[in-house]
Amino acid sequence: MSSTTTNTARNDVAPIPLIEKPSRTHTPVPAGPPDGSTAASHAASPGGASKTACIRTFGCQMNVHDSDRMRRMILDAGYAEVGAYEDADLVVLNTCYVRENAVDRVRGHLGELNRLKREGQVKKIALTGCIGAAEESRQLKRQYNIDLVLGTHNTYELAEFVGLPGMEETHTPELPGTEGEHAAFVTIMTGCNYQCSYCVVPSVRGRMACRPMENVLEEVRRLVGSGTRYVTLLGQTVDAWRDPEGSGKRFYNLLERVAEEAARVWFTTSHPSNMEDRTLKLIGERDTIVGKLHLPVQSGSDRMLKAMHRGYKSDRYRRKIEVFREAVPEGTLSTDIIVGHPGETEKDHEETLRLVEDCSFDSAYVFKFSPRSGTEAAGLAKLPGAVPEGVAQRRFLEVLRAIEHNAFQRNRRKIGSAEEIYVRHAKNGKARAIGETWSGHAVHVPTNAEPGRYVTAKIEDAGPHVLYAGEPVGQPR
Ligand code: 5AD
Numbered sequence: 195m196s197s198t199t200t201n202t203a204r205n206d207v208a209p210i211p212l213i214e215k216p217s218r219t220h221t222p223v224p225a226g227p228p229d230g231s232t233a234a235s236h237a238a239s240p241g242g243a244s245k246t247a248c249i250r251t252f253g254c255q256m257n258v259h260d261s262d263r264m265r266r267m268i269l270d271a272g273y274a275e276v277g278a279y280e281d282a283d284l285v286v287l288n289t290c291y292v293r294e295n296a297v298d299r300v301r302g303h304l305g306e307l308n309r310l311k312r313e314g315q316v317k318k319i320a321l322t323g324c325i326g327a328a329e330e331s332r333q334l335k336r337q338y339n340i341d342l343v344l345g346t347h348n349t350y351e352l353a354e355f356v357g358l359p360g361m362e363e364t365h366t367p368e369l370p371g372t373e374g375e376h377a378a379f380v381t382i383m384t385g386c387n388y389q390c391s392y393c394v395v396p397s398v399r400g401r402m403a404c405r406p407m408e409n410v411l412e413e414v415r416r417l418v419g420s421g422t423r424y425v426t427l428l429g430q431t432v433d434a435w436r437d438p439e440g441s442g443k444r445f446y447n448l449l450e451r452v453a454e455e456a457a458r459v460w461f462t463t464s465h466p467s468n469m470e471d472r473t474l475k476l477i478g479e480r481d482t483i484v485g486k487l488h489l490p491v492q493s494g495s496d497r498m499l500k501a502m503h504r505g506y507k508s509d510r511y512r513r514k515i516e517v518f519r520e521a522v523p524e525g526t527l528s529t530d531i532i533v534g535h536p537g538e539t540e541k542d543h544e545e546t547l548r549l550v551e552d553c554s555f556d557s558a559y560v561f562k563f564s565p566r567s568g569t570e571a572a573g574l575a576k577l578p579g580a581v582p583e584g585v586a587q588r589r590f591l592e593v594l595r596a597i598e599h600n601a602f603q604r605n606r607r608k609i610g611s612a613e614e615i616y617v618r619h620a621k622n623g624k625a626r627a628i629g630e631t632w633s634g635h636a637v638h639v640p641t642n643a644e645p646g647r648y649v650t651a652k653i654e655d656a657g658p659h660v661l662y663a664g665e666p667v668g669q670p671r
């Protein structure tokens with residue numbers, strides 16, 4: 195395994211949004227299924243529909259969001275969604291390309307699908323997302339007999355593939371969220387203008403394109419009107435958002451407005467160079483903004499930050515964290531850290547450990563450097579400065595342990611406090627539902643409340659990744 199995270203409650207979903215290509219995204223045209231009958235309900239049962247589809251999502255929240263949009267197309271085309279490959283006529287693998295093992299993982303799934311297809315169970319395979327946008331997808335298509343390969347910029351083509359009449363294209367990222375759900379993602383910008391040495395995102399997702407402010411607000415209002423209680427603003431570098439209509443509005447202004455419209459708001463991912471102090475203060479001032487910040491630092495060494503082209507020094511990052519901690523004293527802070535980037539010395543690593551100590555993160559996603567073809571660092575990895583695997587593994591564990599130790603201490607401080615908890619995932623046969631406090635802690639809570647409701651309960655125990663609440667008091671709201 196070349197990367198992991200200190201957060202446990204994730205399956206294939208990676209830590210932060212990797213963004214999408216700027217142009218030629220789509221707005222779906224309302225459409226019925228090709229046979230002219232009325233569009234299938236999103237709750238269609240596998241037994242009631244003649245065609246079935248399974249969507250598997252790998253990677254970041256952007257991919258989760260893209261999968262939601264593809265799901266809508268598929269359901270509108272009359273498919274019922276199923277959970278197992280064996281039960282599906284159509285399988286969509288929406289993929290991530292950020293780290294090497296992501297491709298290996300997808301290969302495993304493709305091998306299995308290929309077998310099911312030969313046996314006549316699965317009929318069509320679609321590969322979408324970041325691997326679909328990469329050169330490597332051509333070889334995968336041939337090797338695994340894939341029927342449709344789509345990148346991140348042309349997912350609308352899935353509509354035609356599943357038999358919908360067509361999609362109207364636009365040149366701004368107008369990406370509707372999921373209506374009627376308790377929580378929705380709203381993409382405010384796509385792409386990335388940075389060129390971090392190790393990162394494949396700019397080549398698969400393209401340059402930054404921002405969505406107009408009014409357009410975002412309209413969508414937020416529509417979502418809120420249809421029952422959404424939690425809006426997450428998404429972008430690879432959300433805090434780099436600028437109103438493309440020339441109003442001069444920046445991310446701070448947009449967040450301020452969204453926080454007036456929606457009952458609960460969060461945003462991810464931010465870049466330290468774009469994060470303004472006033473935005474950090476706003477998190478503390480507005481009671482509709484969840485008090486958690488995900489701010490990837492990548493390294494604590496200025497030398498490595500320079501090699502990575504991150505555009506800031508470690509002390510500037512520390513200062514941002516001070517502002518956040520002062521503005522949101524109970525808030526939670528998470529980050530991304532890469533160990534073993536080419537050229538990283540023991541001294542660089544110690545500086546990362548020092549920064550981890552200084553910033554007192556509540557959680558972090560720690561990655562071992564993985565060379566991605568086409569990136570600058572992949573070239574460097576072939577030179578003498580490459581960090582041997584054993585060394586990278588040790589550094590990885592050291593950073594992970596430091597983070598976990600700290601997170602555990604911080605979480606234990608919450609024991610005894612009464613918290614208002616937003617239910618994100620229902621109990622569904624398990625002992626506890628999974629929720630989130632206003633300061634962004636993940637909490638397990640024994641309640642039957644539906645997702646989107648709030649319960650109030652006392653924190654009784656804490657682990658490094660999650661808090662455990664007792665029986666809620668009063669009724670869910
Ligand atoms: N190797 C290891 N980690 C990487 N990340 C991005 N590219 C690589 C790579 N080549 C990590 C960064 C980023 C997160 C989404 O994934 O920490 O913030």
Ligand code: SF4
Pocket residue numbers: 212213386387388389390393394395396430431465
């Ligand atoms: Fe990749 Fe850097 Fe852009 Fe993040 S900011 S998506 S790490 S290039």
